[in-house]
Amino acid sequence: MSAADEPLHHPPAPRTAALTGAVLAGGQGRRMGGADKGLQPYRGQPLAFNALQRLQPQVDACLISANRHLPTYETFGVPVVQDSIAGFAGPLAGMLAAMERCTTPWLLTVPCDVPAFPPDLAARLLQAARSAGADIAIPTVRSGPGDDDARPQPVFCLVHTRLHASLCDWLARGERRVMGWARQQGAQLVPFDQPGDPAAFANINTLEALAALNDQR
């Protein structure tokens, strides 16, 4: 083709979807007396729906991981995935089920019970993982300025889906700990201390704590 025949405008290349976000809401809610934590009302909306709304602008596609009340979760408008291994094996079981459903190279899990997680969580974790050449990135937070101990928040976990087989092996061995697996895979820890917002990663475990938060408005 001669230069004269070339089209003047090339259409923009379609953006490749890189990242699926999964809200983990598949726990037993034992500290809530067995209530389905993700469906408990936070400021007028189910906790898991609040998390989904915070996650959606950060990622290319979303899923919800749930094990009970699936028709209710389905009303949130994104696919709902049930754990593929039985027995409420913990957040990694939700991650595995989400990994099996998602079609992007990266997956970010978030719990349903942290109402105010950072709006730049996905972007910063993805950037950190890519620049470190790591397949996992996990945020860390300190409890205050004097605290030297940055604690990982491993239910927030950015993971590359090429770790599927490794995750299957870990769970098949009866292992359940997110950080145990993540460290073994060379996880990149990403500091997320936000001086103006120390509660960004605060989670809710009891109905009393949720009621207190709802009363604060």
Ligand SMILES: Nc1nc2c(ncn2[C@@H]2O[C@H](COP(=O)(O)OP(=O)(O)OP(=O)(O)O)[C@@H](O)[C@H]2O)c(=O)[nH]1
């Ligand atoms: N898919 C899935 N998610 C889980 C499982 N266990 C916990 N989670 C999710 O992981 C996140 C952190 O778990 P927890 O805060 O311990 O919630 P929980 O397990 O429902 O509550 P407790 O029974 O009181 O520990 C929450 O968003 C849970 O919904 C599980 O077995 N499967």
Ligand SMILES: [Mg+2]
């Ligand atoms: Mg639990």
